[in-house]
Amino acid sequence: MTRAVSLRERLFALLFTLLCAVTALAIALPARADIQVNVNRGDVQPLPIAVPAFGGQQGADIAQVISANLQRSGLFRPLDPASFIEKDLTAAVQPRFADWKIINAQALVNGTITVEGGRLKVDFRLWDVFAEQQLLGLQFTSSPENWRRVAHKISDAVYERLTGEKGYFDTRVVFVAESGARGKVIKRLAIMDQDGANPSYLTPGDSIVMTPRFSSNSQEITYMSLRPDSSAIYLFNLESGRRESLGTFPGQVFAPRFSPDGGKVAFSVEKGGNSDIFVMNLSNHASSRLTSDPAIDTSPSFSPDGAQITFNSDRSGSPQIYVMSADGANPRRISFGTGRYTTPVWSPTGEFIAFTKQTGGEFHIGVMRPDGTDERLLTTSYLDEGPTWAPNGRVLMFSRETPGGPPKLWSVDVTGRILQPMPYPGAGSDPAWSPLLN
Amino acid sequence: MVRISSVVLRLAVIGVAAVSLAACAHKAKPLPTTAPPPAASQPSTPMPPSTPGPVTNQPTGPLPGSAQDFVVNVGDRVYFDTDAHDVRDDAKPLLDAQSAWLRRYPSVTVRIEGNCDERGTREYNLALGARRANSVRDYLVSHGVTAERIQTISFGKEQPIDTGSGEDAWQKNRNAHTAIVGGAR
Numbered sequence: 001m002t003r004a005v006s007l008r009e010r011l012f013a014l015l016f017t018l019l020c021a022v023t024a025l026a027i028a029l030p031a032r033a034d035i036q037v038n039v040n041r042g043d044v045q046p047l048p049i050a051v052p053a054f055g056g057q058q059g060a061d062i063a064q065v066i067s068a069n070l071q072r073s074g075l076f077r078p079l080d081p082a083s084f085i086e087k088d089l090t091a092a093v094q095p096r097f098a099d100w101k102i103i104n105a106q107a108l109v110n111g112t113i114t115v116e117g118g119r120l121k122v123d124f125r126l127w128d129v130f131a132e133q134q135l136l137g138l139q140f141t142s143s144p145e146n147w148r149r150v151a152h153k154i155s156d157a158v159y160e161r162l163t164g165e166k167g168y169f170d171t172r173v174v175f176v177a178e179s180g181a182r183g184k185v186i187k188r189l190a191i192m193d194q195d196g197a198n199p200s201y202l203t204p205g206d207s208i209v210m211t212p213r214f215s216s217n218s219q220e221i222t223y224m225s226l227r228p229d230s231s232a233i234y235l236f237n238l239e240s241g242r243r244e245s246l247g248t249f250p251g252q253v254f255a256p257r258f259s260p261d262g263g264k265v266a267f268s269v270e271k272g273g274n275s276d277i278f279v280m281n282l283s284n285h286a287s288s289r290l291t292s293d294p295a296i297d298t299s300p301s302f303s304p305d306g307a308q309i310t311f312n313s314d315r316s317g318s319p320q321i322y323v324m325s326a327d328g329a330n331p332r333r334i335s336f337g338t339g340r341y342t343t344p345v346w347s348p349t350g351e352f353i354a355f356t357k358q359t360g361g362e363f364h365i366g367v368m369r370p371d372g373t374d375e376r377l378l379t380t381s382y383l384d385e386g387p388t389w390a391p392n393g394r395v396l397m398f399s400r401e402t403p404g405g406p407p408k409l410w411s412v413d414v415t416g417r418i419l420q421p422m423p424y425p426g427a428g429s430d431p432a433w434s435p436l437l438n
Numbered sequence: 439m440v441r442i443s444s445v446v447l448r449l450a451v452i453g454v455a456a457v458s459l460a461a462c463a464h465k466a467k468p469l470p471t472t473a474p475p476p477a478a479s480q481p482s483t484p485m486p487p488s489t490p491g492p493v494t495n496q497p498t499g500p501l502p503g504s505a506q507d508f509v510v511n512v513g514d515r516v517y518f519d520t521d522a523h524d525v526r527d528d529a530k531p532l533l534d535a536q537s538a539w540l541r542r543y544p545s546v547t548v549r550i551e552g553n554c555d556e557r558g559t560r561e562y563n564l565a566l567g568a569r570r571a572n573s574v575r576d577y578l579v580s581h582g583v584t585a586e587r588i589q590t591i592s593f594g595k596e597q598p599i600d601t602g603s604g605e606d607a608w609q610k611n612r613n614a615h616t617a618i619v620g621g622a623r
Contacts, residue, residue, distance in 0.1 A: 182601035273572025275565040342559040403603035
């Protein structure tokens with residue numbers, strides 16, 4: 001099968017193929033924009049892309065951050081800068097396409113940085129090398145210390161232009177940083193960029209903190225704090241540092257998660273050993289009960305339209321995934337495979353529910369459709385737990401433990417093919433991916 | 439894997455046993471008959487020679503009614519089956535002893551902490567630990583301990599007492615711990 005396709009069509013096809021996980025593209029060396037697309041099994045080739053150092057201050061750093069982002073997506077293969085023939089490109093001049101064709105760069109990202117009045121101005125271009133065509137030309141301005149965010153925004157622009165889907169690089173991850181010996185672990189809320197840069201602590205480690213989650217405005221998180229004499233759910237504003245308790249309840253409260261509009265928090269309240277799901281309206285702190293079942297009901301997660309909630313219950317005798325209306329009506333079980341299902345999380349696009357599954361002594365991160373069909377397990381290990389979605393619904397982050405080892409943050413794409421540790425060297429658990437920053 | 443770790447564990451246990459044997463052997467050695475030389479910092483004024491007092495054979499166990507008494511002589515932890523919260527038959531004698539002790543010392547208040555092994559996810563384990571804590575609470579209440587003296591909390595899988603990775607460790611970590619929070623001697 002031979003046809004002419006644009007870069008974007010090719011990447012879209014790549015995404016689609018990954019998504020279907022049925023067939024794969026093997027991309028032969030193209031002549032001009034005519035691309036040989038061989039339908040082949042099990043051979044997905046990421047798109048070769050060249051990201052030479054941008055001209056100007058921190059130009060190499062910015063190019064490096066962009067390359068690393070694109071590489072981690074698994075959809076791109078940044079080429080070794082040592083192979084580049086044309087040097088010192090600027091955004092003002094068209095590149096010498098022949099120099100990039102010869103190293104088989106399908107796409108080229110170049111740019112120029114200038115400093116004006118203490119502000120960083122970054123001009124960049126995205127080129128389809130074989131079509132000899134500019135696909136994108138944008139300019140970003142920021143304070144110089146924000147240069148990494150500029151690199152992330154350029155990465156998002158390139159990703160979106162070439163795949164047709166929103167990027168996820170200008171995002172942050174809140175998680176639980178763990179330190180100390182097993183059994184005496186100190187847990188602190190921490191936040192970092194999605195590429196592991198700029199990590200910082202949000203809490204001092206004086207209580208066990210768990211399960212932080214972002215609000216849709218990305219400036220607020222909710223999390224659980226556990227001490228022997230008191231456990232609570234907190235709202236924490238990242239800008240002001242202000243912390244507010246959700247209130248006092250008859251028993252333990254845990255498993256908080258925001259509604260998509262950020263106006264409510266759903267969570268579990270335990271009383272007399274029985275856990276049920278409640279939802280609180282944050283404008284007036286009025287809460288209402290959504291489940292009243294003698295079984296465990298926990299881990300609520302809203303659908304992106306806010307109309308439904310997926311949750312975890314053992315009302316059938318073992319932990320399984322359920323979906324109900326946001327007012328608690330019409331609960332129905334959606335997981336029926338062998339094993340124990342926990343931590344359901346609705347994808348931001350609405351098309352999947354991710355979960356943790358235990359079967360045969362191992363743990364998996366998996367996805368299924370909200371009606372329970374198309375279950376696919378993406379990972380297998382001694383202990384994988386607690387997936388969180390990138391805002392475009394293509395990548396999941398989770399924590400992975402080896403026997404006796406500390407938990408580490410990992411990511412996997414929704415096809416299960418691109419599995420890798422996050423570029424954060426420390427021990428971490430309970431990651432939560434932010435929406436795209438503004 | 440499991441086999442290897444249990445061998446290692448066994449070796450470790452043998453190692454511990456050997457160390458304690460050595461410690462016992464050391465203790466059993468006859469004490470030197472001469473008194474140790476006075477430390478350099480001792481005053482130069484000659485002290486009257488200390489005469490060994492009569493050796494009384496008083497029990498040196500923990501003070502009755504103390505938290506230590508509870509831990510040593512009653513037991514503060516009962517164990518559960520995987521993903522279960524029913525009080526096991528083998529836990530009942532210990533909980534009977536706990537309730538008897540708590541009836542004997544009515545000013546004592548306790549917190550029952552439910553714990554889980556690492557073979558579950560965090561939120562589900564918090565809910566499961568709460569069930570375990572409440573199972574023990576209900577048992578003690580049904581055996582005459584007033585409910586007001588008992589609080590419960592779940593630590594989920596956050597507080598393992600055995601940090602190993604294997605069924606032995608997981609079994610130890612599936613427990614309810616009765617912690618004394620007030621009123622003990």
